[in-house]
Amino acid sequence: MSNIKLGIIGGGQLGSMLCQAAKKLDIKTVIYSDDAEAPAQNFSDEFICAKYNDNEKIYDFAKKVNVITYEFENIPYETLNELNKLKPVSPKPSVNRLIQHRLAEKDFINKLNIRTTRYVHVESKEDLLPLNDFLPGILKTTTMGYDGKGQYPIKNIDQIDSLNINFNNEYILEKLVKLKKEISVIITRFNNNKYEIYEPIENTHEDQILRRSKIPAEINEKIFEQSKEWAIFIAEELKYIGTLCVEFFIDRNDNLYVNEIAPRVHNSGHLTINAFNVSQFENHVRAVCSLEQIPLKKISNAEMINLIGDQIVPYRNNPKISDNQFLFDYLKKDIKEKRKMGHLTTLK
Numbered sequence: 001m002s003n004i005k006l007g008i009i010g011g012g013q014l015g016s017m018l019c020q021a022a023k024k025l026d027i028k029t030v031i032y033s034d035d036a037e038a039p040a041q042n043f044s045d046e047f048i049c050a051k052y053n054d055n056e057k058i059y060d061f062a063k064k065v066n067v068i069t070y071e072f073e074n075i076p077y078e079t080l081n082e083l084n085k086l087k088p089v090s091p092k093p094s095v096n097r098l099i100q101h102r103l104a105e106k107d108f109i110n111k112l113n114i115r116t117t118r119y120v121h122v123e124s125k126e127d128l129l130p131l132n133d134f135l136p137g138i139l140k141t142t143t144m145g146y147d148g149k150g151q152y153p154i155k156n157i158d159q160i161d162s163l164n165i166n167f168n169n170e171y172i173l174e175k176l177v178k179l180k181k182e183i184s185v186i187i188t189r190f191n192n193n194k195y196e197i198y199e200p201i202e203n204t205h206e207d208q209i210l211r212r213s214k215i216p217a218e219i220n221e222k223i224f225e226q227s228k229e230w231a232i233f234i235a236e237e238l239k240y241i242g243t244l245c246v247e248f249f250i251d252r253n254d255n256l257y258v259n260e261i262a263p264r265v266h267n268s269g270h271l272t273i274n275a276f277n278v279s280q281f282e283n284h285v286r287a288v289c290s291l292e293q294i295p296l297k298k299i300s301n302a303e304m305i306n307l308i309g310d311q312i313v314p315y316r317n318n319p320k321i322s323d324n325q326f327l328f329d330y331l332k333k334d335i336k337e338k339r340k341m342g343h344l345t346t347l348k
């Protein structure tokens, strides 16, 4: 019987899956979210609904738990930093601050001599005008972006006025990579050179949202090894504790680029729940709660499909799935276009 209580900031599906993993390990969970309808409250032992800058509620939350983690990266640095003075926050607030800012994140990766897309900082319309060299490209907000939100694909400079870009935000402009494939590598780091790493996962996006993930990824040996090496290097450099995901691009000449890092469990790793002896969620809980590290074993090849918007409806009405399939309904009340509502994993 463990006496650990884990505090999780954020109440979406990743929070739900962390709560389920914690329950399996006999760890109690408290979810803190600013969304009264946060689906993770269906899976946690306790739920606190308050703004992320509500000092009093933040303090109450810290008092209740032994360890704190988070399931999304867009949390004010101040909040994590204050919490960290009360109870250990993993991954460290400084890691979150670095990664939640696309420019700082990309500068950090380049300093490690790891290839990223070409990018440039953009603060005004005037900054954009001379940047033909980066087109076609994608303009991305430096903070708060996810699932393609805050992104403007730009083919030529003449388009800029019609895009109604809000220059109160800061951006980076990234040169478009001629993509052959996208992959991700999920790693859980426990301590110095102590980690469990999953094999690369092949991802397909539609409208900048992840649609499906599968293992094995159809990639060559060099990319298989290089992507894992880079993920290990990044996790070690950050002295990271917990599960981290590195998203990669592969271009048509088989060059590998780091696209971005997620300082948390990741959508592309949902298949680890059914395809491995220990899921990315369980590994995260084990690492942040300083539990035993268990050698990772693959059970099966697998494919995961995200159920986006009303794609969940047929599964809610009449879930006809076979023995090798696992359906996850995130129990979100409102079905919205482009909203991740659930997923289906098929073991192969």
Ligand code: ADP
Residues within 6 Å of the ligand: 117, 138, 145, 146, 147, 148, 149, 174, 175, 176, 177, 178, 179, 182, 205, 208, 209, 247, 259, 260
């Ligand atoms: P988010 O934070 O929303 O996940 P990403 O930067 O990962 O943002 O972009 C989402 C998706 O958009 C990527 O997975 C990829 O499919 C596409 N994309 C983004 N940037 C580029 C790029 N520079 N070249 C080609 N495709 C891109």
Ligand code: MG
Residues within 6 Å of the ligand: 247, 260
């Ligand atoms: Mg991404």
